[in-house]
Amino acid sequence: MLQQPGKARSASLPKCLTSPLRASVSSSVKQLTKHSAMTSKGPEEEHPSVTLFRQYLRIRTVQPKPDYGAAVAFLEERARQLGLSCQKVEVAPGYVVTVLTWPGTNPTLSSILLNSHTDVVPVFKEYWSHDPFEAFKDSEGYIYARGAQDMKCISIQYLEAVRRLKVEGHQFPRTIHMTFVPDEEVGGHQGMELFVQRPEFQVLRAGFALDEGLANPTDAFTVFYSERSPWWVRITSTGRPGHGSRFIEDTAAEKLHKVVSSILAFREKEWQRLQSNPHLKEGAVTSVNLTKLEGGVAYNVVPATMSASFDFRVAPDVDLKAFEEQLQSWCQAAGEGVTFEFGQKWTQPQVTPTDDSNPWWAAFSGVCKDLNLTLEPEICPAATDSRYLRAVGVPALGFSPMNRTPVLLHDHDERLHEAVFLRGVDIYTHLLPALASVPALPSES
Ligand SMILES: CSCC[C@H](NC=O)C(=O)O
Ligand SMILES: [Zn+2]
Ligand SMILES: [Zn+2]
Incomplete structure (x- = not known):
């Protein structure tokens, strides 16, 4: 603080x-x-x-x-x-x-x-x-x-x-x-x-x-x-809707949860890397925060779409092409219908x-x-x-x-x-x- x-x-x-x-x-x-x-x-x-x-x-x-x-x-x-x-x-x-x-x-x-x-x-x-x-x-x-x-x-x-x-x-x-x-x-x-x-x-x-x-x-x-390069990324997950009382498979929320978990695990890894090396300053590692969650209309309606927004700050030594591929593969691993878009993407x-x-x-x-x-x-x-x-x-x-x-x-x-x-x-x-x-x-x- x-x-x-x-x-x-x-x-x-x-x-x-x-x-x-x-x-x-x-x-x-x-x-x-x-x-x-x-x-x-x-x-x-x-x-x-x-x-x-x-x-x-x-x-x-x-x-x-x-x-x-x-x-x-x-x-x-x-x-x-x-x-x-x-x-x-x-x-x-x-x-x-x-x-x-x-x-x-x-x-x-x-x-x-x-x-x-x-x-x-x-x-x-x-x-x-x-x-x-x-x-x-x-x-x-x-x-x-x-x-x-x-x-x-x-x-x-x-x-x-x-x-x-x-x-x-x-x-x-x-x-x-x-x-x-x-x-x-x-x-x-x-x-x-x-x-x-x-x-x-x-x-x-x-x-x-x-x-x-x-x-x-x-x-x-x-x-x-x-x-660091600001990358603002919104992940949108789509899935099967239905009644909130049922065990619906392939929901937007379930898949979004997977991507969020992958990204937060990456966050933890970068945090540990920063913590364990006294020579590294904050700007030398990549940070990410989950800054927005959107979706849903009612308690008992399983939504067809949900999204999560992240503020990534990518360290200058990161291979940006590989990093984008990583984002892609986190989305793919979560299932079908998970995409991402950029609100901000600095690449130079x-x-x-x-x-x-x-x-x-x-x-x-x-x-x-x-x-x-x-x-x-x-x-x-x-x-x-x-x-x-x-x-x-x-x-x-x-x-x-x-x-x-x-x-x-x-x-x-x-x-x-x-x-x-x-x-x-x-x-x-x-x-x-x-x-x-x-x-x-x-x-x-
Ligand atoms: C990425 S565009 C926004 C710029 C802003 N600059 C100062 O706070 C920042 O969030 O770093
Ligand atoms: Zn300023
Ligand atoms: Zn300022």
């Missing part, structure tokens, strides 16, 4: 601050301490980046009816304030990708793409300690809001890191594009999936991308170099190399090393827009700079401490110069 609100607070923030960042963040932490001791906590005492973050959190871009218009307007205003160009690409009616661009000094080089999605998942309001769209900040500095971790924090961190670097007068060889995309939380089919196929995307000439990762409750930072898993043969990784991990940040490279258990970027040949890393933070995305009381948020701005302020200064690759010279 995820950490409870009270427990998370025990991760006292100042301790998490390390190395060169300590100096720059310590002022905000000192401010924090000061704030806690004071009765007045007016917005004038808050770090302006935190204020901006809270403003963005208040925009209700919540599925299934996100207010994308308000988010785009907010981003346009940021572009204006930062002196950046702002392009709006409507990839589907009402679905706008907003691109803010900071041009580099060498236009022959490929660009850095900083991606974030603008939508957030729904809430169960009654389980929250504070209104999830108020961006309430408690006396300790925790900001409660849907999107606090996933991933409005990162959108603002990108913007604020760029602002700082611009104010300091920096310029880098590579262009930095910030893309703000809709629809990720429901699969990105009206967002990044379409955007990567557009001419406006080709023109960006993305050489490398950063996208979302996950918080890490320890001192370390998680970084994703690949992800890609891996971004995490060794120094990859200059992007070398730059990224080099900065983290300099900052004394411990990285835990993993395969993302869930699906993000990185899969669309990697599939069109853009190496991507999934990184949310939140350590000592419980994983609360999609959960009640999603929150982030303001000092962790501010430290994230610092981290990007170090990462961007390095990434945007990666020398010309062999393919670029």
